[in-house]
Amino acid sequence: TQLLEQSPQFLSIQEGENLTVYCNSSSVFSSLQWYRQEPGEGPVLLVTVVTGGEVKKLKRLTFQFGDARKDSSLHITAAQPGDTGLYLCAGARDYKLSFGAGTTVTVRA
Amino acid sequence: EAGVTQFPSHSVIEKGQTVTLRCDPISGHDNLYWYRRVMGKEIKFLLHFVKESKQDESGMPNNRFLAERTGGTYSTLKVQPAELEDSGVYFCASRGQASLYGYTFGSGTRLTVV
Numbered sequence: 001t002q003l004l005e006q007s008p009q010f011l012s013i014q015e016g017e018n019l020t021v022y023c024n025s026s027s028v029f030s031s032l033q034w035y036r037q038e039p040g041e042g043p044v045l046l047v048t049v050v051t052g053g054e055v056k057k058l059k060r061l062t063f064q065f066g067d068a069r070k071d072s073s074l075h076i077t078a079a080q081p082g083d084t085g086l087y088l089c090a091g092a093r094d095y096k097l098s099f100g101a102g103t104t105v106t107v108r109a
Numbered sequence: 110e111a112g113v114t115q116f117p118s119h120s121v122i123e124k125g126q127t128v129t130l131r132c133d134p135i136s137g138h139d140n141l142y143w144y145r146r147v148m149g150k151e152i153k154f155l156l157h158f159v160k161e162s163k164q165d166e167s168g169m170p171n172n173r174f175l176a177e178r179t180g181g182t183y184s185t186l187k188v189q190p191a192e193l194e195d196s197g198v199y200f201c202a203s204r205g206q207a208s209l210y211g212y213t214f215g216s217g218t219r220l221t222v223v
Contacts, residue, residue: 004151031210042113042200042214043152050210088152095140095204096165097212099152 003027004091006100014108016078021103023089024071032065032072033097035088043088079107111135113215115201121221127189130218134183134203140164141184142204142212143176147197155199158184170195191222 004025013019023032031050035043047056049065049072056063060083062075076083084107090097114133122128134141143155155174156166160181169176173192178184188195198217205211 033210033212035214040216042202042216044214045210045212048210090152092210094165096154096157096168097142097144097152098154099144101151 003098004089004100006089006103008103009101010104010106012106012108013079015080019076019079019105021074021087021089021105022071023073023100025091026070027091027093027098028069029091029093029098030069031092032069033090033092034063034072034074035090037086037088037102043090076105079105081107081109083107113201113203113213115199115215115218117218118216119219119221121223122191124193124222125190127187128191128220130186130188130199130220132184132186132201132203132215134201135205135213137205138203138213139181139206140204141178142202143184143186144200144202144214145197146200146217147194152200155186188220191220193222196220196222 007022033048034046037043047063052067052069054065060077064073086102088102089100141158144152146152154168157164158178161178175187198219200217202212202214
Protein backbone atom coordinates (compact mmCIF):
# COMPACT_ATOMS: atom_id res chain seq x y z
CA THR A 1 0.00 0.00 0.00
CA GLN A 2 1.46 3.31 -1.10
CA LEU A 3 1.23 5.93 1.63
CA LEU A 4 1.72 8.94 -0.63
CA GLU A 5 -0.05 9.37 -3.95
CA GLN A 6 1.51 11.78 -6.39
CA SER A 7 -0.27 13.23 -9.38
CA PRO A 8 0.08 13.56 -12.21
CA GLN A 9 2.61 10.84 -13.00
CA PHE A 10 3.83 12.71 -16.09
CA LEU A 11 3.59 16.37 -17.03
CA SER A 12 4.79 17.96 -20.26
CA ILE A 13 4.42 21.69 -20.70
CA GLN A 14 5.76 24.55 -22.79
CA GLU A 15 8.37 26.94 -21.43
CA GLY A 16 6.68 29.82 -19.62
CA GLU A 17 3.63 27.86 -18.50
CA ASN A 18 2.77 27.09 -14.89
CA LEU A 19 2.42 23.63 -13.36
CA THR A 20 1.28 22.05 -10.13
CA VAL A 21 2.18 18.66 -8.69
CA TYR A 22 0.08 17.14 -5.93
CA CYS A 23 1.02 14.79 -3.11
CA ASN A 24 -1.83 13.26 -1.12
CA SER A 25 -2.06 10.85 1.78
CA SER A 26 -4.55 9.55 4.33
CA SER A 27 -1.77 9.61 6.92
CA VAL A 28 -0.42 12.50 8.98
CA PHE A 29 3.27 13.25 8.73
CA SER A 30 5.52 15.24 11.04
CA SER A 31 7.00 16.92 7.98
CA LEU A 32 6.87 16.65 4.23
CA GLN A 33 9.76 17.03 1.87
CA TRP A 34 10.09 17.66 -1.85
CA TYR A 35 13.03 16.30 -3.80
CA ARG A 36 14.19 16.57 -7.36
CA GLN A 37 16.06 13.71 -8.98
CA GLU A 38 18.11 13.74 -12.18
CA PRO A 39 18.89 10.56 -14.15
CA GLY A 40 21.71 8.60 -12.54
CA GLU A 41 21.69 10.74 -9.42
CA GLY A 42 20.10 10.53 -6.01
CA PRO A 43 17.20 12.71 -4.84
CA VAL A 44 18.20 16.25 -3.91
CA LEU A 45 16.24 17.95 -1.16
CA LEU A 46 14.41 21.10 -2.29
CA VAL A 47 12.37 22.01 0.75
CA THR A 48 10.88 20.73 4.01
CA VAL A 49 7.47 21.88 5.25
CA VAL A 50 6.59 21.22 8.86
CA THR A 51 3.59 23.25 9.98
CA GLY A 52 0.05 22.66 8.69
CA GLY A 53 -0.85 25.38 6.21
CA GLU A 54 2.77 26.35 5.72
CA VAL A 55 3.80 27.91 2.41
CA LYS A 56 7.43 28.13 1.32
CA LYS A 57 8.84 29.79 -1.77
CA LEU A 58 12.06 28.95 -3.52
CA LYS A 59 12.44 31.36 -6.45
CA ARG A 60 9.75 30.24 -8.94
CA LEU A 61 8.76 27.20 -6.84
CA THR A 62 6.01 27.40 -4.22
CA PHE A 63 5.41 24.57 -1.77
CA GLN A 64 2.34 24.21 0.41
CA PHE A 65 1.59 21.83 3.27
CA GLY A 66 -2.07 21.04 3.89
CA ASP A 67 -3.71 22.19 7.11
CA ALA A 68 -4.09 18.59 8.31
CA ARG A 69 -0.47 17.76 7.37
CA LYS A 70 -1.58 14.99 5.05
CA ASP A 71 -1.07 16.56 1.64
CA SER A 72 1.16 18.99 -0.18
CA SER A 73 1.57 20.70 -3.52
CA LEU A 74 4.42 22.04 -5.59
CA HIS A 75 3.69 24.90 -7.97
CA ILE A 76 6.20 26.11 -10.55
CA THR A 77 5.61 29.51 -12.12
CA ALA A 78 6.87 30.27 -15.62
CA ALA A 79 8.58 26.90 -16.01
CA GLN A 80 11.93 26.72 -17.76
CA PRO A 81 13.67 23.79 -19.49
CA GLY A 82 16.03 23.62 -16.50
CA ASP A 83 13.05 22.61 -14.34
CA THR A 84 12.83 19.31 -16.21
CA GLY A 85 13.27 16.35 -13.88
CA LEU A 86 11.64 13.87 -11.54
CA TYR A 87 9.94 15.49 -8.55
CA LEU A 88 9.37 13.36 -5.47
CA CYS A 89 7.44 14.07 -2.30
CA ALA A 90 8.33 12.26 0.91
CA GLY A 91 6.54 12.22 4.24
CA ALA A 92 8.58 11.86 7.41
CA ARG A 93 7.54 9.93 10.47
CA ASP A 94 10.11 8.93 13.13
CA TYR A 95 12.80 10.18 10.71
CA LYS A 96 11.80 7.51 8.24
CA LEU A 97 10.75 8.77 4.81
CA SER A 98 7.84 7.41 2.78
CA PHE A 99 8.12 8.47 -0.85
CA GLY A 100 5.56 9.05 -3.53
CA ALA A 101 6.14 7.42 -6.92
CA GLY A 102 7.21 10.73 -8.44
CA THR A 103 6.13 13.12 -11.17
CA THR A 104 8.23 13.38 -14.31
CA VAL A 105 8.16 16.98 -15.50
CA THR A 106 9.28 17.91 -19.00
CA VAL A 107 9.48 21.56 -19.97
CA ARG A 108 9.78 22.08 -23.72
CA ALA A 109 11.69 25.06 -25.05
CA GLU B 110 31.94 19.22 2.06
CA ALA B 111 32.02 15.86 0.31
CA GLY B 112 28.63 14.32 -0.29
CA VAL B 113 27.38 10.80 0.32
CA THR B 114 29.42 8.36 -1.74
CA GLN B 115 28.17 5.00 -2.89
CA PHE B 116 29.94 2.27 -4.79
CA PRO B 117 29.82 0.51 -6.99
CA SER B 118 27.58 2.68 -9.14
CA HIS B 119 26.45 -0.40 -11.06
CA SER B 120 26.61 -4.11 -10.36
CA VAL B 121 25.42 -7.01 -12.46
CA ILE B 122 25.46 -10.40 -10.77
CA GLU B 123 23.93 -13.79 -11.32
CA LYS B 124 21.13 -15.16 -9.19
CA GLY B 125 22.58 -16.92 -6.16
CA GLN B 126 25.72 -14.78 -5.99
CA THR B 127 26.63 -12.36 -3.24
CA VAL B 128 26.96 -8.61 -3.61
CA THR B 129 28.13 -5.99 -1.13
CA LEU B 130 27.20 -2.35 -1.52
CA ARG B 131 29.07 0.37 0.30
CA CYS B 132 28.04 3.80 1.50
CA ASP B 133 30.31 6.53 2.86
CA PRO B 134 28.14 9.17 4.56
CA ILE B 135 29.01 12.80 5.03
CA SER B 136 31.72 12.99 7.68
CA GLY B 137 30.24 13.48 11.13
CA HIS B 138 26.71 12.41 10.19
CA ASP B 139 25.50 9.99 12.84
CA ASN B 140 22.35 8.97 10.96
CA LEU B 141 22.66 6.71 7.94
CA TYR B 142 19.75 5.30 5.95
CA TRP B 143 19.39 2.73 3.21
CA TYR B 144 16.53 2.98 0.73
CA ARG B 145 15.68 0.97 -2.38
CA ARG B 146 13.72 1.61 -5.56
CA VAL B 147 12.68 -1.44 -7.51
CA MET B 148 11.40 -1.13 -11.08
CA GLY B 149 8.10 0.71 -11.30
CA LYS B 150 7.80 1.26 -7.57
CA GLU B 151 8.45 4.13 -5.21
CA ILE B 152 11.62 4.51 -3.14
CA LYS B 153 11.22 2.48 0.05
CA PHE B 154 12.96 2.59 3.40
CA LEU B 155 15.18 -0.34 4.33
CA LEU B 156 16.91 0.62 7.56
CA HIS B 157 18.34 3.36 9.75
CA PHE B 158 21.62 3.46 11.67
CA VAL B 159 22.45 5.86 14.45
CA LYS B 160 26.22 5.67 14.66
CA GLU B 161 26.91 1.92 14.67
CA SER B 162 23.54 0.87 16.05
CA LYS B 163 20.54 -0.25 14.01
CA GLN B 164 17.75 2.13 15.02
CA ASP B 165 15.10 0.73 12.71
CA GLU B 166 15.40 -2.19 10.31
CA SER B 167 11.70 -2.67 9.70
CA GLY B 168 12.07 -2.22 5.94
CA MET B 169 14.58 -5.01 5.34
CA PRO B 170 12.87 -7.47 2.97
CA ASN B 171 14.22 -10.72 4.42
CA ASN B 172 17.24 -12.32 6.05
CA ARG B 173 19.19 -12.40 2.79
CA PHE B 174 19.95 -8.74 3.46
CA LEU B 175 22.58 -7.80 6.04
CA ALA B 176 23.60 -4.24 6.84
CA GLU B 177 26.53 -3.23 8.97
CA ARG B 178 28.11 0.00 10.11
CA THR B 179 31.22 -0.92 12.03
CA GLY B 180 32.75 2.01 13.88
CA GLY B 181 29.84 4.25 12.95
CA THR B 182 31.45 5.47 9.75
CA TYR B 183 30.79 3.77 6.43
CA SER B 184 28.08 1.16 5.97
CA THR B 185 27.77 -1.97 3.87
CA LEU B 186 24.68 -3.74 2.64
CA LYS B 187 25.20 -7.36 1.66
CA VAL B 188 22.73 -9.42 -0.30
CA GLN B 189 23.35 -13.16 -0.05
CA PRO B 190 22.19 -15.03 -2.06
CA ALA B 191 20.81 -12.51 -4.53
CA GLU B 192 17.45 -13.16 -6.19
CA LEU B 193 15.97 -11.62 -9.34
CA GLU B 194 13.55 -9.46 -7.34
CA ASP B 195 16.46 -7.78 -5.57
CA SER B 196 17.22 -5.81 -8.73
CA GLY B 197 16.79 -2.09 -8.31
CA VAL B 198 18.57 1.06 -7.24
CA TYR B 199 19.86 1.16 -3.68
CA PHE B 200 20.24 4.61 -2.17
CA CYS B 201 22.08 5.63 0.93
CA ALA B 202 21.35 8.86 2.78
CA SER B 203 22.90 10.54 5.78
CA ARG B 204 21.75 13.21 8.21
CA GLY B 205 23.55 15.10 10.94
CA GLN B 206 22.21 14.84 14.46
CA ALA B 207 21.62 18.58 14.67
CA SER B 208 19.66 18.70 11.42
CA LEU B 209 16.16 17.33 11.79
CA TYR B 210 15.36 17.37 8.08
CA GLY B 211 18.65 17.65 6.22
CA TYR B 212 18.85 14.35 4.37
CA THR B 213 21.58 14.01 1.74
CA PHE B 214 21.31 11.13 -0.68
CA GLY B 215 24.04 9.37 -2.59
CA SER B 216 23.80 8.68 -6.31
CA GLY B 217 22.79 5.10 -5.68
CA THR B 218 23.95 1.66 -6.75
CA ARG B 219 22.04 0.09 -9.61
CA LEU B 220 21.91 -3.64 -8.93
CA THR B 221 20.87 -6.03 -11.65
CA VAL B 222 20.43 -9.70 -10.83
CA VAL B 223 20.28 -11.95 -13.90
